[in-house]
Amino acid sequence: MASNKAAWLREANTPPEVGEAPMPTAGPNELVIRNAAVAINPLDCHMLSAGVFVKEWPAIFGCDVAGVVHEVGSDVSGRFNVGDRVIGHAINLVSGRPQDGAFALYTVVPADKAAILPANIPFTEGVVVPFAxxxxxxxxxxxxxxxxxxxxxxxxxxxxxxxxxxxxxxxxxxxxxxxxxxxxxxxxxxxxxxxxxxxxxxxxxxxxxxxxxxxxxxxxxxxxxxxxxxxxxxxxxxxxxxxxxxxxxxxxxxxxxxxxxxxxxxxxxxxxxxxxxxxxxxxxxxxxIFAVDDVAAPVWRDYVTPALREGKLKCLPAPLVVGKGLEYIQVALKRCEAGVSATKLVVEV
Ligand SMILES: NC(=O)c1ccc[n+]([C@@H]2O[C@H](COP(=O)([O-])OP(=O)(O)OC[C@H]3O[C@@H](n4cnc5c(N)ncnc54)[C@H](OP(=O)(O)O)[C@@H]3O)[C@@H](O)[C@H]2O)c1
Incomplete structure (x- = not known):
């Protein structure tokens, strides 16, 4: 039986704490992903420092995941199967639900904000794509x-x-x-x-x-x-x-x-x-702009996977892998706060 852990944000301006988290389950149109890599966005720093968009503490932030499908929701058509390599956009930003945050071992992602990651693209590269x-x-x-x-x-x-x-x-x-x-x-x-x-x-x-x-x-x-x-x-x-x-x-x-x-x-x-x-x-x-919108669904569904496979969509800017383990979320958040140039900070989990 799988168990989950997350980098919990307990209140604004305090470092995340790694601890047990409930094992999420997939709603009808959702996937549960066993994350292999997550990315850090400036939004995570804004949320942590100013509490913007945070609906409830403690929270699990993070918008970008890459990993393997662990569970497929009952209404998700044949697009995804357990074991598929995928990237996805996690939407804790709008839902406020901890299971929708990326900074965990397992994350729930809407199926229409996910796409198969071609086998030749490492998780650490694919994960730069979703939120951007x-x-x-x-x-x-x-x-x-x-x-x-x-x-x-x-x-x-x-x-x-x-x-x-x-x-x-x-x-x-x-x-x-x-x-x-x-x-x-x-x-x-x-x-x-x-x-x-x-x-x-x-x-x-x-x-x-x-x-x-x-x-x-x-x-x-x-x-x-x-x-x-x-x-x-x-x-x-x-x-x-x-x-x-x-x-x-x-x-x-x-x-x-x-x-x-x-x-x-x-x-x-x-x-x-x-x-x-x-x-x-x-x-x-x-x-x-507000970067959670159904307008993106056709691009997720029809464009992302073939475009990645054919090299028409590139995993840019290149990732900078900060470390492996949820403990590195804190290090990566600090680095993000200091600002980056032409890179995306990534943590393997
Ligand atoms: N509203 C939304 O839905 C939404 C969604 C996503 C992100 N955001 C926000 O969008 C912003 C960008 O996010 P991001 O992840 O793309 O950031 P990012 O990759 O971390 O941004 C770093 C880049 O900003 C460039 N930059 C900084 N100052 C600049 C200037 N004066 N002129 C031109 N370029 C400049 C730097 O360019 P050089 O190194 O080349 O100088 C650097 O490559 C953040 O504030 C984020 O919170 C909003």
Whole structure:
């Protein structure tokens, strides 16, 4: 009989404690995964330090798992079987249930937020994909604006889903600000796989990563002239619709630069990972994405596995494995808090 352990977060601003946890069971449309690797996201640090999205303490956080299917829910069709290697997006963020947190040996994941991980991809690589993928689909393909948090609008760029076939040019240009981040680089991958022309903004040392993700052009935000360069690059695409900016950083500095770019390009979307600035000009549609949405289900179901198998979806940015064992969650959270560049922190469990 299997037994479970988790890295429990007992209250805000205290380190996780590894201890026994109830053995989860799969609801009708869920999988229980025996995790082999979990990833750390800045969200976990925000949740721990500020208690944002935490519904109840003690809690088990974490959004990214890779492992082996332990149990399949009664209504999950033949897509998954016990023993399959999978990646999945754990949604403690919205459910608040401890069994939906990744920082455990066993985690419940909705079947429509999971995909088979091809045999040639290690768990430690596959685990960088799930949360970033869901965020990227939400950034790109939501069609109806909603409200992410009270009074915070959700952006609706309405761009096509990524395609396994070479996508015909969409004749649309999108700027991805923070192109070397997990969410930014995944957004570039999915946007370019939908035929969108992506201009990325990152540090010069990460230009290669941005290009591997499909960015047509990359500019260094440390260069005092980068705003001019980005504007010029976006203007140089006659016949293209300029969609706007996906800001994967979401700080006052990036908002100020983004609004300057939008002003000079005649407006567009400012879709951010954080609440956007208030009082933006009328020609700017500003909103915050919320990375748990049914809009991602078709991408999970139809795209992720074949795209990974064919190398069309890359496990980027590359993982940095912090250690093996739930005790390393704490070490990884500390490292994440300090900030990373073009990598995702991963713990084997
Ligand atoms: N709203 C949602 O649903 C949602 C979902 C997921 C994540 N998020 C939030 O989105 C943010 C990004 O998450 P993540 O996991 O992608 O982060 P991450 O990978 O940890 O971000 C690190 C990257 O940020 C880049 N960066 C930092 N400052 C920058 C600047 N001024 N200009 C351009 N790039 C800059 C760095 O680029 P260089 O090293 O190249 O300088 C670095 O590669 C976090 O705050 C997270 O909480 C929100």
């Amino acid at each position: 993928l869901e965020a990227a689909v939400c950034a790109l393909s939501v069609t109806e604006p909603g409200t992410a948090l009270p009074n915070v609008p959700t952006p609706a760029l309405g761009l096509p889903y990524p395609s396994l076939e070479p996508a015909p040019p969409a004749n649309k240009t999108l700027i991805v600000y923070g192109g070397s981040s997990s969410v930014g680089s995944m957004t570039t991958q999915l946007a370019t796989a939908a035929g969108v022309h992506v201009i990325a903004i990152a540090s010069a040392r990460n230009f290669d990563l941005c290009r591997r993700c499909g960015a047509a052009e990359v500019f260094d935000y440390h260069d005092p002239a980068f705003v001019d360069q980005v504007v010029e690059a976006a203007t140089a695409k006659p016949g293209h619709e300029f969609v706007g900016i996906f800001d994967a950083v979401g700080t006052p500095e990036t908002y100020a630069n983004g609004l300057t770019v939008l002003d000079r390009l005649g407006g567009g979307h400012l879709a951010s990972v954080h609440p956007p600035p208030e009082n933006v000009p009328d020609n700017v549609k500003a909103g915050m």
